[in-house]
Amino acid sequence: MDDTSASGAKPTVLYALHQELGGKIVPFAGYALPVQYPAGIMAEHKQAREAAALFDVSHMGQVKLTGADRVAALEALVPADLAGLAVGRQRYSFFTNDAGGILDDLMISNQGEWLFLVVNAACKEADIAHLKAGLKGDVTLSELTDRALVAVQGPKAAAVLARLAPGVQTLKFMDCKPVEVAGAACLVSRSGYTGEDGYEISVPADKAEALVRRLLDEDEVAPAGLGARDSLRLEAGLCLYGHDIDTTTTPVEADLVWAMQKRRRQEGGFPGAAVVQKQLAEGAGRRRVGLQPEGRAPMREGTVLQNAQGEDVGVVTSGGFGPTLGAPVAMGYVTADLAAEGTALQAVVRGKAMPCRVAALPFVPHNYFRG
Amino acid sequence: MSDKRYTEDHEWVMVSGSEAVVGISVHAQEQLGDIVFVELPDVGKALVKGKEAAVVESVKAASEIYAPADGEVLEVNEALNDEPGKVNSAAEGDGWFFKMKLSDPSQVADLMDEAAYKSFIEG
Numbered sequence: 001m002d003d004t005s006a007s008g009a010k011p012t013v014l015y016a017l018h019q020e021l022g023g024k025i026v027p028f029a030g031y032a033l034p035v036q037y038p039a040g041i042m043a044e045h046k047q048a049r050e051a052a053a054l055f056d057v058s059h060m061g062q063v064k065l066t067g068a069d070r071v072a073a074l075e076a077l078v079p080a081d082l083a084g085l086a087v088g089r090q091r092y093s094f095f096t097n098d099a100g101g102i103l104d105d106l107m108i109s110n111q112g113e114w115l116f117l118v119v120n121a122a123c124k125e126a127d128i129a130h131l132k133a134g135l136k137g138d139v140t141l142s143e144l145t146d147r148a149l150v151a152v153q154g155p156k157a158a159a160v161l162a163r164l165a166p167g168v169q170t171l172k173f174m175d176c177k178p179v180e181v182a183g184a185a186c187l188v189s190r191s192g193y194t195g196e197d198g199y200e201i202s203v204p205a206d207k208a209e210a211l212v213r214r215l216l217d218e219d220e221v222a223p224a225g226l227g228a229r230d231s232l233r234l235e236a237g238l239c240l241y242g243h244d245i246d247t248t249t250t251p252v253e254a255d256l257v258w259a260m261q262k263r264r265r266q267e268g269g270f271p272g273a274a275v276v277q278k279q280l281a282e283g284a285g286r287r288r289v290g291l292q293p294e295g296r297a298p299m300r301e302g303t304v305l306q307n308a309q310g311e312d313v314g315v316v317t318s319g320g321f322g323p324t325l326g327a328p329v330a331m332g333y334v335t336a337d338l339a340a341e342g343t344a345l346q347a348v349v350r351g352k353a354m355p356c357r358v359a360a361l362p363f364v365p366h367n368y369f370r371g
Numbered sequence: 372m373s374d375k376r377y378t379e380d381h382e383w384v385m386v387s388g389s390e391a392v393v394g395i396s397v398h399a400q401e402q403l404g405d406i407v408f409v410e411l412p413d414v415g416k417a418l419v420k421g422k423e424a425a426v427v428e429s430v431k432a433a434s435e436i437y438a439p440a441d442g443e444v445l446e447v448n449e450a451l452n453d454e455p456g457k458v459n460s461a462a463e464g465d466g467w468f469f470k471m472k473l474s475d476p477s478q479v480a481d482l483m484d485e486a487a488y489k490s491f492i493e494g
Contacts, residue, residue: 041430042405227404227431296408296452298428321407321430328408350410350426 012058013148013205014212021223028123031059034225045231047321048194049364052154053224054215057193061124062144062202063117067156069116069137073109077134079251079270081261085110090176090189092259094251095130100272100279101247102254105239109176109189116176116186116187118149118200120241148208153198154366156220161188161199164214168199173368182214183207195228195236195366218364233280234329235322235363237290243301244317244331245289252279253333255288255361287339290359291316291330291347296330297354299347305334306346306353313338316347322363329363330356375463376439376479377488381471383463384439386479393439394467395427395458398492402430404457411469418442420478423425425468427458436468440478443488 002149009027013076018025023034033056036044047053065074071082080093090109093097104123109116119127152161162169168188175191184207192198203211215221230240239245245254250272257265257280263269268277293299298320305314319330330347338345341360346353376384381399385392400406410426418424418438425436447469451457458466473479483491 035431036404040405045430208442231430296455297410298408298433321404321428323430 012056012059013208014056014150015029015179016127017209017212022259023223023225025166026226028226029059030218031121033059033152036225038223040324041225041227041231044222044228047222047224048154048196048228048232049324050154051155051222052160052198052218053194053228054151054212054221055151055224055229056148056212057151057200058148058208059116059121060149061119061127062147062149063119063123063131064129064142064144065115065117065131065135066113066142067137067139070095070139072112073131073135073137073139074115075264076136076269077131077271078106078108079264079273079276080108080262082108082110082115083287084261084263088175088177090174090191091214094245094256095127096251096270096272096276097247098271099247100252100275102241102245102249102251103127103247105241105245107189107191111176111178111187116202122242136311144202146205147202148205149200149202150208150212150215151192151194151200152215152221153192153194153196154220155197157196157198158369160215160218160220163218168368171199172288172371173197182211184211186211190369193236194232195238195362195364196232197369231320233326234318234320235362235364235365236366237331238289239331240318243295249288250276250279250284252276253284253286253288270305283336286314286333286335287316288331288333289339290361290363291319291332291345292329292357292359292363293328293347294355294357296328297349299330299349299356303330303332304348305332305356306348307338308344308346308352310346313345324364329359331361334358337345373481375485377485377491378437378439378482379491381492382436382439384479384482386473386476387471389476390445390463390470391440391442391473391479392467392470393424395436396488396492397462400459400462400466403427403434405453407414409451409458411451412444413433414444414447416444418444430449433459438471439482440471441474442471443474444469445472482486
């Protein structure tokens with residue numbers, strides 16, 4: 001219950017605005033960011049589901065790859081089909097290690113002459129070192145430290161952003177294109193981390209605060225913090241690196257096979273491909289699943305899952321309360337034989353066995369704009 | 372004659388003779404944020420001062436609530452099972468957690484009064 005001090009954490013370019021808005025600042029992945037504003041996590045969560053919520057995600061790493069060999073070089077580090085990624089399109093992917101484990105997850109878009117990567121803040125330095133060591137041939141990496149990143153998420157996001165940047169409403173889910181927004185030269189992707197329609201806007205750092213203030217002036221928009229970001233992504237069934245996926249989980253175990261396109265699954269050519277291909281053929285021993293507690297008590301990360309006989313069969317990797325569902329929700333790993341939807345399990349919460357069931361993901365349907 | 376006291380762990384205790392009602396302070400609920408679940412103790416449970424008596428869960432995290440004194444649980448606020456948000460809206464009223472019998476009422480006398488608690492949280 002103690003106040004968390006954000007001392008030592010780096011401010012983002014929007015730090016003063018977060019303070020002005022009454023944000024409760026906490027250290028997160030080395031950055032000082034608002035976990036919530038005075039409205040609170042529940043209200044901020046609903047804001048994203050019902051209207052439009054604005055998030056500062058400037059802590060995330062933005063990386064540019066140029067050079068003639070950039071596509072083949074990056075394909076050697078990730079299992080995504082980048083040769084088949086059209087200009088202006090984006091894909092979700094992950095860096096794998098030689099054991100098929102996940103080093104980080106990221107977004108990759110084709111900007112024509114270059115590839116744009118967005119990586120997790122906590123993994124940023126390791127990712128860049130990994131890229132520098134692993135990218136072969138004519139490739140140049142630069143980190144775009146002079147850009148902020150903000151997300152506008154929710155069913156009203158398109159209508160709102162179109163007022164500042166006419167035309168953005170025609171972008172489709174996972175488009176990522178250069179767009180001038182309120183006079184700033186931005187890179188706008190129609191994607192996010194909430195399950196809702198919305199945009200992530202890479203904006204020059206010196207234009208970020210003006211853009212955010214302009215967005216917050218719109219009636220439909222209110223700021224939201226890390227707390228709502230986490231409850232939104234959990235309801236949407238999206239993985240949080242370091243929790244639901246890490247170096248000990250493979251894409252097959254994590255149920256992320258959809259993010260490895262057919263050519264890459266067949267040809268391999270990424271770190272750990274042999275392990276991943278073996279699991280694709282024979283199945284993995286465990287799988288990431290949704291978990292729906294039957295009671296009202298949240299099942300937090302680290303909660304042990306047991307079968308009906310009381311034997312340990314898995315663990316919760318993300319768990320909390322889903323404000324849209326009005327009920328606790330969780331994700332975790334269970335042995336493959338217990339991964340079918342509806343399977344009854346028990347979770348050991350504070351020494352007591354609480355009933356729960358394997359549930360389909362996402363808990364709240366995605367509301368993406370696919371055109 | 373009733374008397375409200377506060378612990379350094381942000382519980383409040385309203386004493387009435389050898390009985391007391393226990394909850395968390397307005398300040399505590401503000402720090403926790405939206406409360407989504409309260410695990411109340413069983414009636415009859417023996418409580419030990421400073422040991423876990425209940426658990427309160429916000430959207431983000433679970434926090435332990437400690438017994439402010441030795442004693443036994445007499446009654447719990449069942450309304451929190453359906454409406455845990457009462458802890459946010461009425462922390463020091465309808466959002467009470469449990470009623471307890473005090474083994475030694477003098478343990479409570481050592482706790483902070485309202486003025487002392489106010490300077491404690493502003494400290």
